[in-house]
Amino acid sequence: MLSAVLSEAFIRVGDLHALQERSQELQQETRTREAEAAIRVKIAEMDEPEHLFRVVREISSQLTRLDTLHDACSIQVISDDQTGYLSCCLGATRRDRRHFVEGIANRSRTHPLYLIKNHPWVTEDHPWVLEVFRTGKPHYQPHTRGDSPVPSGLSLVDVSFSYGTLAINRQEPNAFTVGDIDLLQRFAAILSDGFQRFLDIVERLQVARCREVVTRVREEVWRMVDEHDLRKVLDTVGDGLRQASIAYRDCDINLVEARGDEWTVRHYNPSLHSWIEFPEDSVARVLQLWREGAVAYRRDLDKEHAHGDAEQVERVYQHRVRSVVDVPFANGTFAVNSDHPDAFSEGDIEIIQEIVLVLSEGIGRMRDLSALRENEALYRAVAEDAPVLICRFLPSGEVTYVNDAYCQFFRRPRKDAYCQFFRRPRKELVGTSSSGAEARPGAGHGVDDRLGPGGRRHSTVELRPSAEKASSHI
Numbered sequence: 001m002l003s004a005v006l007s008e009a010f011i012r013v014g015d016l017h018a019l020q021e022r023s024q025e026l027q028q029e030t031r032t033r034e035a036e037a038a039i040r041v042k043i044a045e046m047d048e049p050e051h052l053f054r055v056v057r058e059i060s061s062q063l064t065r066l067d068t069l070h071d072a073c074s075i076q077v078i079s080d081d082q083t084g085y086l087s088c089c090l091g092a093t094r095r096d097r098r099h100f101v102e103g104i105a106n107r108s109r110t111h112p113l114y115l116i117k118n119h120p121w122v123t124e125d126h127p128w129v130l131e132v133f134r135t136g137k138p139h140y141q142p143h144t145r146g147d148s149p150v151p152s153g154l155s156l157v158d159v160s161f162s163y164g165t166l167a168i169n170r171q172e173p174n175a176f177t178v179g180d181i182d183l184l185q186r187f188a189a190i191l192s193d194g195f196q197r198f199l200d201i202v203e204r205l206q207v208a209r210c211r212e213v214v215t216r217v218r219e220e221v222w223r224m225v226d227e228h229d230l231r232k233v234l235d236t237v238g239d240g241l242r243q244a245s246i247a248y249r250d251c252d253i254n255l256v257e258a259r260g261d262e263w264t265v266r267h268y269n270p271s272l273h274s275w276i277e278f279p280e281d282s283v284a285r286v287l288q289l290w291r292e293g294a295v296a297y298r299r300d301l302d303k304e305h306a307h308g309d310a311e312q313v314e315r316v317y318q319h320r321v322r323s324v325v326d327v328p329f330a331n332g333t334f335a336v337n338s339d340h341p342d343a344f345s346e347g348d349i350e351i352i353q354e355i356v357l358v359l360s361e362g363i364g365r366m367r368d369l370s371a372l373r374e375n376e377a378l379y380r381a382v383a384e385d386a387p388v389l390i391c392r393f394l395p396s397g398e399v400t401y402v403n404d405a406y407c408q409f410f411r412r413p414r415k416d417a418y419c420q421f422f423r424r425p426r427k428e429l430v431g432t433s434s435s436g437a438e439a440r441p442g443a444g445h446g447v448d449d450r451l452g453p454g455g456r457r458h459s460t461v462e463l464r465p466s467a468e469k470a471s472s473h474i
Contacts (some may be wrong), residue, residue, distance in 0.1 A: 028066075038058060039187060039191075040190060040193075043191075044197075046197060046198060046201060048201065048205075049101040050097045052088055052198050053088060053097060056090055059073055059166070066183060068168070068176070068183055069170065069175070070170045071170045072089065072168065073167070074167050074168075075089075075167075076167060078129075082134065085130070085165075086104065087100075102245045104198075104202050128158060129158055133160050138184075139157070140155075140156070140181060142173060144156065154171060155175035155176055157181055159181065159188045160188065161192040161195065163199075166184060166188040166191055209244050210351050210354065212243070213240035214355060216236055216240055220233050221362030222365070225366070230253065234251065234252070240355065241355075246336075246348045247340075249321065250317055250336070251335070252335055253268050253333075254268075254278070254332045256332045256333075264277060265278040265283045265332070279315075282316065286332075286333055289326045289328055290332060294328070295327050295328075295353065296324075296325070297326075297349065298326075300323060301322055302322060303341075313337070319339075320339065321337045322341045323342060324338075325344050325348075327352055329356050329363075330360050331367070334359060383403050384403050387405060389405050389406040390405070
Protein backbone atom coordinates (compact mmCIF):
# COMPACT_ATOMS: atom_id res chain seq x y z
CA MET A 1 0.00 0.00 0.00
CA LEU A 2 2.80 2.42 0.95
CA SER A 3 4.73 1.57 -2.18
CA ALA A 4 1.72 2.32 -4.32
CA VAL A 5 1.31 5.70 -2.64
CA LEU A 6 4.99 6.51 -3.10
CA SER A 7 4.85 5.42 -6.71
CA GLU A 8 1.88 7.65 -7.35
CA ALA A 9 3.70 10.53 -5.63
CA PHE A 10 6.78 10.04 -7.83
CA ILE A 11 4.57 10.03 -10.89
CA ARG A 12 2.94 13.26 -9.80
CA VAL A 13 6.34 14.83 -9.08
CA GLY A 14 7.52 13.75 -12.55
CA ASP A 15 4.41 15.21 -14.12
CA LEU A 16 5.01 18.42 -12.23
CA HIS A 17 8.59 18.65 -13.50
CA ALA A 18 7.43 17.95 -17.05
CA LEU A 19 4.75 20.58 -16.67
CA GLN A 20 7.30 23.09 -15.39
CA GLU A 21 9.65 22.31 -18.27
CA ARG A 22 6.80 22.68 -20.74
CA SER A 23 5.84 25.96 -19.14
CA GLN A 24 9.43 27.23 -19.41
CA GLU A 25 9.55 26.17 -23.06
CA LEU A 26 6.33 28.05 -23.76
CA GLN A 27 7.67 31.12 -22.00
CA GLN A 28 10.92 30.91 -23.98
CA GLU A 29 8.98 30.48 -27.24
CA THR A 30 6.83 33.48 -26.34
CA ARG A 31 9.93 35.58 -25.67
CA THR A 32 11.50 34.36 -28.93
CA ARG A 33 8.41 35.28 -30.93
CA GLU A 34 8.35 38.70 -29.29
CA ALA A 35 12.01 39.12 -30.29
CA GLU A 36 11.20 38.07 -33.88
CA ALA A 37 8.34 40.57 -33.97
CA ALA A 38 10.65 43.36 -32.76
CA ILE A 39 13.17 42.55 -35.53
CA ARG A 40 10.39 42.55 -38.15
CA VAL A 41 9.23 45.95 -36.94
CA LYS A 42 12.77 47.33 -37.20
CA ILE A 43 13.03 45.98 -40.76
CA ALA A 44 9.69 47.58 -41.65
CA GLU A 45 10.89 50.92 -40.27
CA MET A 46 13.85 51.08 -42.67
CA ASP A 47 13.70 54.15 -44.94
CA GLU A 48 17.39 54.71 -45.67
CA PRO A 49 20.09 52.17 -46.59
CA GLU A 50 22.05 52.91 -43.43
CA HIS A 51 19.04 51.82 -41.34
CA LEU A 52 20.20 48.25 -41.91
CA PHE A 53 22.69 48.92 -39.11
CA ARG A 54 19.70 49.53 -36.81
CA VAL A 55 18.39 46.08 -37.73
CA VAL A 56 21.76 44.57 -36.76
CA ARG A 57 21.61 46.44 -33.47
CA GLU A 58 18.10 45.13 -32.83
CA ILE A 59 19.16 41.54 -33.57
CA SER A 60 22.07 41.93 -31.16
CA SER A 61 19.79 43.40 -28.51
CA GLN A 62 17.26 40.58 -28.81
CA LEU A 63 19.98 37.93 -28.63
CA THR A 64 21.20 39.45 -25.37
CA ARG A 65 17.62 39.65 -24.09
CA LEU A 66 17.28 35.91 -24.76
CA ASP A 67 20.54 35.17 -22.88
CA THR A 68 22.68 34.52 -25.97
CA LEU A 69 25.56 36.66 -24.79
CA HIS A 70 28.04 37.85 -27.43
CA ASP A 71 30.60 40.59 -28.08
CA ALA A 72 29.89 41.28 -31.77
CA CYS A 73 27.07 40.79 -34.25
CA SER A 74 27.29 41.35 -38.01
CA ILE A 75 25.72 40.69 -41.40
CA GLN A 76 27.88 39.60 -44.33
CA VAL A 77 26.38 40.34 -47.77
CA ILE A 78 27.80 38.08 -50.48
CA SER A 79 28.62 39.43 -53.95
CA ASP A 80 26.66 38.11 -56.93
CA ASP A 81 29.60 36.06 -58.16
CA GLN A 82 30.14 34.67 -54.62
CA THR A 83 33.79 35.67 -54.53
CA GLY A 84 33.66 38.15 -51.64
CA TYR A 85 31.41 39.94 -49.19
CA LEU A 86 30.77 43.17 -47.34
CA SER A 87 30.25 43.34 -43.58
CA CYS A 88 27.58 45.34 -41.82
CA CYS A 89 28.56 45.39 -38.16
CA LEU A 90 27.97 47.39 -35.03
CA GLY A 91 30.54 50.06 -34.30
CA ALA A 92 31.09 50.96 -37.96
CA THR A 93 31.92 54.62 -38.59
CA ARG A 94 29.75 56.83 -40.77
CA ARG A 95 32.35 56.57 -43.54
CA ASP A 96 32.32 52.77 -43.27
CA ARG A 97 28.53 52.76 -43.48
CA ARG A 98 28.58 54.93 -46.59
CA HIS A 99 31.09 52.63 -48.27
CA PHE A 100 29.00 49.60 -47.30
CA VAL A 101 25.94 51.11 -49.01
CA GLU A 102 28.02 52.00 -52.09
CA GLY A 103 29.35 48.46 -52.20
CA ILE A 104 25.82 46.99 -51.96
CA ALA A 105 24.68 49.30 -54.76
CA ASN A 106 27.39 47.78 -56.96
CA ARG A 107 26.96 44.10 -56.00
CA SER A 108 26.57 43.14 -59.65
CA ARG A 109 30.19 44.02 -60.44
CA THR A 110 32.50 41.13 -61.23
CA HIS A 111 34.78 42.54 -58.53
CA PRO A 112 32.32 44.25 -56.18
CA LEU A 113 34.90 45.06 -53.52
CA TYR A 114 37.44 46.89 -55.64
CA LEU A 115 36.16 50.24 -54.39
CA ILE A 116 36.68 49.47 -50.75
CA LYS A 117 39.12 46.57 -50.38
CA ASN A 118 41.56 48.76 -48.49
CA HIS A 119 39.16 49.45 -45.63
CA PRO A 120 39.96 47.36 -42.53
CA TRP A 121 36.32 46.57 -41.77
CA VAL A 122 36.06 44.69 -45.09
CA THR A 123 37.90 41.38 -45.07
CA GLU A 124 38.11 38.31 -47.26
CA ASP A 125 40.13 36.31 -44.72
CA HIS A 126 37.12 34.24 -43.51
CA PRO A 127 36.70 31.53 -46.17
CA TRP A 128 34.00 29.75 -44.17
CA VAL A 129 31.63 32.69 -44.75
CA LEU A 130 31.32 31.88 -48.46
CA GLU A 131 31.07 28.16 -47.65
CA VAL A 132 28.23 28.74 -45.16
CA PHE A 133 26.33 30.75 -47.78
CA ARG A 134 26.84 28.14 -50.51
CA THR A 135 25.90 25.11 -48.37
CA GLY A 136 23.32 26.70 -46.08
CA LYS A 137 24.87 24.87 -43.11
CA PRO A 138 25.86 26.78 -39.93
CA HIS A 139 29.52 27.09 -39.01
CA TYR A 140 30.54 26.97 -35.35
CA GLN A 141 34.14 27.50 -34.33
CA PRO A 142 34.14 27.02 -30.54
CA HIS A 143 37.77 27.97 -29.97
CA THR A 144 39.92 29.82 -32.51
CA ARG A 145 43.62 28.99 -32.48
CA GLY A 146 46.73 30.95 -33.27
CA ASP A 147 46.79 29.71 -36.87
CA SER A 148 43.33 31.19 -37.54
CA PRO A 149 42.97 34.48 -39.48
CA VAL A 150 41.02 35.85 -36.47
CA PRO A 151 42.29 36.40 -32.91
CA SER A 152 42.71 33.25 -30.83
CA GLY A 153 40.32 32.35 -28.01
CA LEU A 154 37.12 33.36 -29.85
CA SER A 155 33.86 31.51 -30.29
CA LEU A 156 32.39 32.15 -33.77
CA VAL A 157 29.01 31.28 -35.29
CA ASP A 158 27.89 31.98 -38.88
CA VAL A 159 24.46 31.01 -40.25
CA SER A 160 23.17 31.68 -43.76
CA PHE A 161 20.33 33.86 -45.01
CA SER A 162 19.14 34.69 -48.52
CA TYR A 163 21.90 37.21 -49.34
CA GLY A 164 24.74 36.24 -47.01
CA THR A 165 25.38 35.23 -43.41
CA LEU A 166 24.45 36.39 -39.93
CA ALA A 167 27.30 36.02 -37.43
CA ILE A 168 28.09 36.49 -33.75
CA ASN A 169 31.27 35.98 -31.73
CA ARG A 170 32.45 36.15 -28.16
CA GLN A 171 35.89 36.43 -26.60
CA GLU A 172 35.46 33.15 -24.72
CA PRO A 173 35.91 29.50 -25.78
CA ASN A 174 32.80 27.29 -26.10
CA ALA A 175 30.53 30.27 -25.53
CA PHE A 176 27.53 29.11 -27.58
CA THR A 177 25.13 26.21 -27.34
CA VAL A 178 23.01 24.38 -29.89
CA GLY A 179 20.07 26.46 -28.69
CA ASP A 180 22.01 29.68 -29.41
CA ILE A 181 22.73 28.51 -32.97
CA ASP A 182 19.06 27.56 -33.49
CA LEU A 183 17.99 31.01 -32.29
CA LEU A 184 20.46 32.70 -34.65
CA GLN A 185 19.04 30.65 -37.53
CA ARG A 186 15.50 31.80 -36.71
CA PHE A 187 16.64 35.42 -36.78
CA ALA A 188 18.43 34.76 -40.08
CA ALA A 189 15.16 33.49 -41.57
CA ILE A 190 13.50 36.82 -40.66
CA LEU A 191 16.42 38.64 -42.23
CA SER A 192 15.88 36.65 -45.44
CA ASP A 193 12.24 37.72 -45.57
CA GLY A 194 13.01 41.38 -45.01
CA PHE A 195 16.32 41.96 -46.79
CA GLN A 196 14.66 42.63 -50.14
CA ARG A 197 13.22 45.79 -48.58
CA PHE A 198 16.75 47.01 -47.93
CA LEU A 199 17.79 46.28 -51.52
CA ASP A 200 14.70 48.13 -52.81
CA ILE A 201 15.66 51.15 -50.70
CA VAL A 202 19.21 51.08 -52.10
CA GLU A 203 17.86 50.88 -55.66
CA ARG A 204 15.44 53.74 -55.01
CA LEU A 205 18.29 55.86 -53.69
CA GLN A 206 20.39 55.06 -56.75
CA VAL A 207 17.55 56.02 -59.10
CA ALA A 208 17.05 59.31 -57.25
CA ARG A 209 20.78 60.05 -57.39
CA CYS A 210 20.87 59.32 -61.11
CA ARG A 211 17.99 61.69 -61.76
CA GLU A 212 19.73 64.37 -59.75
CA VAL A 213 22.97 63.80 -61.65
CA VAL A 214 21.27 64.03 -65.05
CA THR A 215 19.39 67.17 -63.96
CA ARG A 216 22.60 68.87 -62.85
CA VAL A 217 24.36 67.99 -66.08
CA ARG A 218 21.40 69.24 -68.12
CA GLU A 219 21.41 72.57 -66.25
CA GLU A 220 25.12 73.04 -66.92
CA VAL A 221 24.76 71.96 -70.54
CA TRP A 222 22.09 74.57 -71.22
CA ARG A 223 24.44 77.26 -69.90
CA MET A 224 27.02 76.19 -72.48
CA VAL A 225 27.67 78.81 -75.18
CA ASP A 226 30.91 77.63 -76.79
CA GLU A 227 33.59 74.97 -76.40
CA HIS A 228 35.26 76.86 -73.57
CA ASP A 229 32.26 75.93 -71.42
CA LEU A 230 32.87 72.20 -71.93
CA ARG A 231 35.32 72.24 -69.03
CA LYS A 232 32.55 73.19 -66.57
CA VAL A 233 30.20 70.67 -68.15
CA LEU A 234 32.69 67.80 -67.90
CA ASP A 235 33.56 68.79 -64.32
CA THR A 236 29.85 68.52 -63.53
CA VAL A 237 29.69 65.16 -65.31
CA GLY A 238 32.64 63.90 -63.27
CA ASP A 239 31.04 65.02 -60.00
CA GLY A 240 27.83 63.34 -61.08
CA LEU A 241 29.54 60.04 -61.83
CA ARG A 242 31.12 60.06 -58.38
CA GLN A 243 27.78 60.92 -56.80
CA ALA A 244 26.29 57.91 -58.59
CA SER A 245 29.03 55.74 -57.01
CA ILE A 246 30.77 55.13 -60.33
CA ALA A 247 34.50 54.89 -59.68
CA TYR A 248 36.50 56.12 -62.67
CA ARG A 249 39.90 57.62 -63.46
CA ASP A 250 39.12 59.88 -66.44
CA CYS A 251 36.03 61.02 -68.30
CA ASP A 252 36.51 62.91 -71.56
CA ILE A 253 35.02 63.69 -74.93
CA ASN A 254 36.17 63.03 -78.50
CA LEU A 255 34.66 65.30 -81.17
CA VAL A 256 34.61 63.97 -84.73
CA GLU A 257 34.90 66.62 -87.44
CA ALA A 258 35.19 66.60 -91.23
CA ARG A 259 37.95 68.63 -92.84
CA GLY A 260 37.46 68.39 -96.56
CA ASP A 261 37.64 64.73 -97.45
CA GLU A 262 39.32 63.73 -94.17
CA TRP A 263 37.98 63.05 -90.70
CA THR A 264 39.73 64.32 -87.57
CA VAL A 265 39.17 63.68 -83.87
CA ARG A 266 39.74 66.28 -81.18
CA HIS A 267 40.09 65.00 -77.63
CA TYR A 268 39.30 67.01 -74.51
CA ASN A 269 40.43 65.82 -71.09
CA PRO A 270 39.31 68.00 -68.13
CA SER A 271 42.47 67.18 -66.19
CA LEU A 272 44.55 68.74 -69.00
CA HIS A 273 42.12 71.66 -69.59
CA SER A 274 42.95 71.65 -73.28
CA TRP A 275 42.07 70.13 -76.64
CA ILE A 276 44.48 67.78 -78.34
CA GLU A 277 44.24 66.28 -81.81
CA PHE A 278 44.41 62.49 -81.88
CA PRO A 279 47.26 60.84 -83.80
CA GLU A 280 46.26 58.96 -86.94
CA ASP A 281 46.47 55.50 -85.37
CA SER A 282 44.00 56.53 -82.63
CA VAL A 283 41.65 58.36 -85.02
CA ALA A 284 40.81 55.14 -86.85
CA ARG A 285 39.69 53.43 -83.62
CA VAL A 286 37.50 56.36 -82.51
CA LEU A 287 35.94 56.65 -85.98
CA GLN A 288 35.15 52.94 -85.94
CA LEU A 289 33.41 53.22 -82.55
CA TRP A 290 31.53 56.33 -83.70
CA ARG A 291 30.33 54.79 -86.95
CA GLU A 292 29.21 51.56 -85.30
CA GLY A 293 26.99 53.62 -83.00
CA ALA A 294 27.01 51.04 -80.18
CA VAL A 295 28.44 51.24 -76.68
CA ALA A 296 31.89 49.62 -76.55
CA TYR A 297 32.99 48.23 -73.20
CA ARG A 298 36.58 47.00 -73.14
CA ARG A 299 36.69 45.19 -69.82
CA ASP A 300 40.42 44.57 -69.58
CA LEU A 301 42.83 46.20 -72.01
CA ASP A 302 45.67 44.00 -70.77
CA LYS A 303 43.83 40.99 -72.22
CA GLU A 304 42.69 42.69 -75.43
CA HIS A 305 45.43 43.02 -78.02
CA ALA A 306 43.28 44.06 -81.00
CA HIS A 307 44.09 47.52 -82.39
CA GLY A 308 46.88 47.91 -79.83
CA ASP A 309 44.30 49.48 -77.54
CA ALA A 310 46.32 49.39 -74.34
CA GLU A 311 49.27 51.25 -75.87
CA GLN A 312 47.08 53.81 -77.65
CA VAL A 313 45.06 54.59 -74.55
CA GLU A 314 48.16 54.90 -72.39
CA ARG A 315 49.68 57.41 -74.84
CA VAL A 316 46.54 59.55 -74.66
CA TYR A 317 46.11 59.52 -70.86
CA GLN A 318 49.77 59.26 -69.84
CA HIS A 319 48.95 56.47 -67.40
CA ARG A 320 47.90 52.84 -67.44
CA VAL A 321 44.21 52.11 -68.06
CA ARG A 322 42.59 48.70 -67.57
CA SER A 323 38.94 49.20 -68.62
CA VAL A 324 37.18 51.72 -70.87
CA VAL A 325 33.58 52.49 -71.79
CA ASP A 326 33.03 54.41 -75.06
CA VAL A 327 29.54 55.80 -75.74
CA PRO A 328 29.02 57.23 -79.25
CA PHE A 329 26.70 60.18 -79.96
CA ALA A 330 25.95 62.44 -82.92
CA ASN A 331 29.17 64.48 -82.77
CA GLY A 332 31.69 61.98 -81.41
CA THR A 333 32.21 59.68 -78.43
CA PHE A 334 32.27 60.03 -74.66
CA ALA A 335 34.78 57.86 -72.79
CA VAL A 336 35.08 56.80 -69.15
CA ASN A 337 38.00 54.70 -67.94
CA SER A 338 39.32 53.05 -64.80
CA ASP A 339 42.59 51.67 -63.45
CA HIS A 340 40.75 48.43 -62.59
CA PRO A 341 39.53 45.66 -64.89
CA ASP A 342 35.77 45.03 -65.16
CA ALA A 343 35.22 48.30 -63.34
CA PHE A 344 31.77 49.20 -64.70
CA SER A 345 28.46 47.42 -64.22
CA GLU A 346 25.49 47.42 -66.59
CA GLY A 347 23.82 49.95 -64.29
CA ASP A 348 26.89 52.20 -64.51
CA ILE A 349 26.79 52.11 -68.31
CA GLU A 350 23.08 52.99 -68.33
CA ILE A 351 23.80 56.06 -66.20
CA ILE A 352 26.68 57.06 -68.49
CA GLN A 353 24.39 56.70 -71.52
CA GLU A 354 21.77 58.98 -69.96
CA ILE A 355 24.42 61.60 -69.27
CA VAL A 356 25.80 61.31 -72.82
CA LEU A 357 22.30 61.82 -74.26
CA VAL A 358 22.06 65.15 -72.42
CA LEU A 359 25.62 66.03 -73.40
CA SER A 360 24.85 65.28 -77.05
CA GLU A 361 21.84 67.60 -76.99
CA GLY A 362 23.99 70.35 -75.46
CA ILE A 363 26.80 70.01 -78.00
CA GLY A 364 24.26 70.06 -80.82
CA ARG A 365 22.73 73.20 -79.34
CA MET A 366 26.19 74.75 -78.92
CA ARG A 367 26.99 74.15 -82.58
CA ASP A 368 23.61 75.54 -83.63
CA LEU A 369 24.30 78.68 -81.61
CA SER A 370 27.72 78.97 -83.21
CA ALA A 371 26.21 78.67 -86.68
CA LEU A 372 23.55 81.22 -85.74
CA ARG A 373 26.20 83.68 -84.58
CA GLU A 374 28.07 83.21 -87.85
CA ASN A 375 24.86 83.78 -89.83
CA GLU A 376 24.03 86.86 -87.76
CA ALA A 377 27.51 88.26 -88.39
CA LEU A 378 27.14 87.57 -92.12
CA TYR A 379 23.68 89.12 -92.22
CA ARG A 380 24.86 92.15 -90.29
CA ALA A 381 27.83 92.58 -92.64
CA VAL A 382 25.52 92.37 -95.67
CA ALA A 383 23.07 94.85 -94.14
CA GLU A 384 25.80 97.31 -93.16
CA ASP A 385 27.40 97.23 -96.61
CA ALA A 386 24.11 97.41 -98.53
CA PRO A 387 23.73 100.51 -100.80
CA VAL A 388 20.10 100.88 -99.72
CA LEU A 389 18.58 102.34 -96.55
CA ILE A 390 17.49 99.62 -94.10
CA CYS A 391 15.70 100.14 -90.80
CA ARG A 392 13.82 97.84 -88.44
CA PHE A 393 11.06 98.96 -86.13
CA LEU A 394 8.35 97.66 -83.80
CA PRO A 395 4.59 97.97 -84.40
CA SER A 396 4.70 100.98 -82.08
CA GLY A 397 6.99 102.73 -84.54
CA GLU A 398 10.14 102.46 -82.38
CA VAL A 399 13.25 101.99 -84.54
CA THR A 400 15.46 99.08 -83.41
CA TYR A 401 18.04 98.96 -86.20
CA VAL A 402 19.37 101.13 -89.01
CA ASN A 403 22.31 100.52 -91.32
CA ASP A 404 25.15 102.87 -92.23
CA ALA A 405 23.49 103.97 -95.47
CA TYR A 406 20.45 105.11 -93.49
CA CYS A 407 22.58 107.15 -91.07
CA GLN A 408 24.54 108.75 -93.90
CA PHE A 409 21.44 109.58 -95.90
CA PHE A 410 19.61 111.24 -93.01
CA ARG A 411 22.86 112.71 -91.65
CA ARG A 412 22.33 111.62 -88.09
CA PRO A 413 24.28 109.32 -85.73
CA ARG A 414 22.99 105.80 -85.14
CA LYS A 415 22.01 106.45 -81.52
CA ASP A 416 19.76 109.31 -82.60
CA ALA A 417 18.16 107.13 -85.25
CA TYR A 418 17.27 104.60 -82.56
CA CYS A 419 15.33 107.30 -80.73
CA GLN A 420 13.22 107.96 -83.82
CA PHE A 421 9.62 106.77 -84.11
CA PHE A 422 7.53 106.18 -87.20
CA ARG A 423 4.39 108.11 -86.29
CA ARG A 424 2.10 106.65 -88.92
CA PRO A 425 0.78 103.11 -89.08
CA ARG A 426 2.84 100.70 -91.13
CA LYS A 427 0.28 100.53 -93.93
CA GLU A 428 0.74 104.27 -94.54
CA LEU A 429 4.48 103.92 -95.05
CA VAL A 430 3.98 103.32 -98.76
CA GLY A 431 4.69 106.74 -100.23
CA THR A 432 7.40 109.34 -99.98
CA SER A 433 9.18 110.20 -96.74
CA SER A 434 9.76 113.78 -95.66
CA SER A 435 13.41 113.30 -96.53
CA GLY A 436 12.65 112.39 -100.11
CA ALA A 437 12.88 108.61 -99.74
CA GLU A 438 10.21 106.31 -101.12
CA ALA A 439 9.02 103.18 -99.26
CA ARG A 440 6.77 101.03 -101.34
CA PRO A 441 6.48 97.35 -102.15
CA GLY A 442 8.03 96.24 -105.35
CA ALA A 443 11.34 95.23 -106.77
CA GLY A 444 14.03 96.32 -104.38
CA HIS A 445 11.51 97.88 -101.95
CA GLY A 446 9.21 96.50 -99.29
CA VAL A 447 8.33 95.78 -95.68
CA ASP A 448 9.53 92.58 -94.01
CA ASP A 449 7.17 91.87 -91.10
CA ARG A 450 8.28 89.09 -88.75
CA LEU A 451 8.65 88.09 -85.12
CA GLY A 452 11.87 89.15 -83.50
CA PRO A 453 13.60 88.35 -80.19
CA GLY A 454 11.26 87.92 -77.24
CA GLY A 455 8.28 87.33 -79.52
CA ARG A 456 8.08 91.03 -80.45
CA ARG A 457 7.05 91.75 -84.02
CA HIS A 458 9.60 93.72 -86.01
CA SER A 459 9.22 95.30 -89.43
CA THR A 460 12.21 95.91 -91.69
CA VAL A 461 11.83 98.58 -94.35
CA GLU A 462 14.16 98.96 -97.29
CA LEU A 463 14.25 102.57 -98.52
CA ARG A 464 15.77 103.91 -101.70
CA PRO A 465 16.02 107.66 -102.37
CA SER A 466 13.73 108.89 -105.15
CA ALA A 467 15.60 110.14 -108.21
CA GLU A 468 14.22 113.67 -108.23
CA LYS A 469 14.29 114.40 -104.45
CA ALA A 470 17.52 112.73 -103.43
CA SER A 471 19.81 114.63 -105.71
CA SER A 472 20.28 117.42 -103.24
CA HIS A 473 21.66 114.94 -100.67
CA ILE A 474 24.24 113.32 -102.93
